Amino acid sequence: MSVALFIFTIVAAYLLGSIPSSVWYGIGYFGIDVRKYGSGNAGATNTFRVLGKRAGTVVMLIDVLKGWTATCLASLLFYMGTIGQTELLMYKILFGIIAIIGHIFPVFVGFKGGKGIATLLGMVLAIHPELALVCITIFLLTLIASQYVSLSSILATLAFPVLSWAGLFGHPEPLLIVFGFVMFLLVVLTHQKNIIRLVNGNENRVNLFSKSKSGRTHS
Template structure:
């Protein structure tokens, strides 16, 4: 791998991680005087747990900002690190690396002892940043499953898997490895939810913890 491309990939990884690691859910709830969101509900810093504070506005803001921290580094990587002879959309290139590290930053933020969220909203932003058809499929599956079941975890896991599948089917093959790795990570982080789903005890949106 050429030195210039290696440097671009490393910078894209740093950009993705830096953006992804901003814990908006925690910051917003603290600014609003609601304390540490990690001490309620599931202990997660994402929008679903912020919703358990009872403040829908904060939950919506968290969702949008978590989407943005996936979308922005992917778009910036494509613009900042494009170079002659090094396609930014290559499977091992700045764009998919920025995508992967944005989700890693959200899930394992250094500022919180590497204990963050589960990556669903951030990966939605990543999907739109990679290609709008992938993002649209992500959103439709996420909202569709959520509307049918009111189970946030099932909707999120379905959406991350759909993104990788749609990328492969629609010919965005260079993005498939990163999206597949993200899907595996998100499923692993939801392993407790999967056990509850199997047992029929997974809570629904609006039902509390």
């Protein structure tokens, strides 16, 4: 692959990840900047908290799509004959990570974005959809039981490398396992404040079955 094409795809993956869906959607449809309410985070979870389930779902799906699309740039290069089969996974992981970095540090809104969980999910769906579905199940079951999005995200992220290592879906792939544990560490780092609140017992809860909100909240 040429240096120019490599740089172009890296930039494209970053810009895809940088799309500030929560900020643009909140301001465009509600006239509300979600960064000024709730946790102040520009992510899907705070959008759920501030603008309600419908808005949160839209933002989450866009963020998932960002990660999936950026990761699939590697598949596009493969079908173009630019990279080989042995390089495909490496490039998927690379482009996916770049998209997550874009989500966390988006160029469009002053490099202050979300925590990258939905974008990570989109990346994992593009790399290993079966394992991703298992992790989604773990996330939902934990969320229903605890009502903590942060705890659910951390456990679901940890499940990916652990289940990969256990060979749940065939022979363990070392690169995938290493990637999974690196992503787990990244999630822990971006959730440090949440972990402290979990330990102190004052972390924000999200009830999936409560009535949807239609306005802002200062909680």
